[in-house]
Amino acid sequence: MRIQFLLCVVTAATLGACANRAPMMGPYSQTSLPDAVKVPAGHSVVIETVAAGDITYQCRAKKDMDSQFEWVFAGPSASLKDRNGILIGKYYGPPATWENMDGSKLTGTQVAVAPNGEGNIPSQLVKANPAVGPGAMQGVSYIQRVATQGGVAPKGVCAKGNEGEKQVVSYKADYIFYRAM
Structure with a gap:
């Protein structure tokens, strides 16, 4: 009787723990993305991350137009978490670098961008350079930036008076x- 009671308690606790977990997500699909940022056929998803962080912009003179100024992308800094919210790496630059907690890291070259709504930085497709260090980033061929929120250049004044401001x-x-x- 006591063993049956303990089995019931363990079963109830296990089921309760499962009920509090987030539902499993299906495999990632890029079908709703613009063609420009879709990864070519013959590649499969190996890591899905959610990033939250900051992008730094700097007020600079426009190229070949010393009397006109604009906010220019200076670099990102973000944490990379898996779909369960566990920190697995970071993203920083320049150059744009994705680094896994295991020490492996890579950079890449932008292939394409596509708008992702007002006030959001664009979706992006990056061709990965070979990874440095053994680990999760080894063999990564492409990186997509999708589901972007925020991150656009500031709307504040950028002029000679605040040139260099970040x-x-x-x-x-x-x-x-x-x-x-």
């Missing part, structure tokens, strides 16, 4: 990492 804006995005199959 401003930081918050953003969120999903970074999806692919390998060739």
Whole structure:
């Protein structure tokens, strides 16, 4: 009787713990993305991350137009978490660098961007350079930045009087990492 009672308690506790977990997500699909930022056929998702962080912009003279100024992207800094909210790495730059907690890291070259709504930085497709260090980033071929929120250049004044000033804006995005199959 006592054993049956203990089995019931353990079963109830296990079921309760499962009930509090977030439902499992299905495999990532890029079907709703613009064609420009879709990863070519022959690659599969190996890591899905959710990033939250900041993008720094700096007030600078426009190229070849010394009397006109604009906010220029100076670099990102964000934490990378898996879909369960566990910190697995970071994103920083320049150059744009994705680094896993295991020490492996990579940079890449932008292939394409696509608008993602007013007030949001664009979705992006990046061709990965070979990873440095053994670990999760080894063999990554492409990185997508999708589901962006915020991160656009500040709307504040950028002129000769505040040339060199930096401003930081918050953003969120999903970074999806692919390998060739």
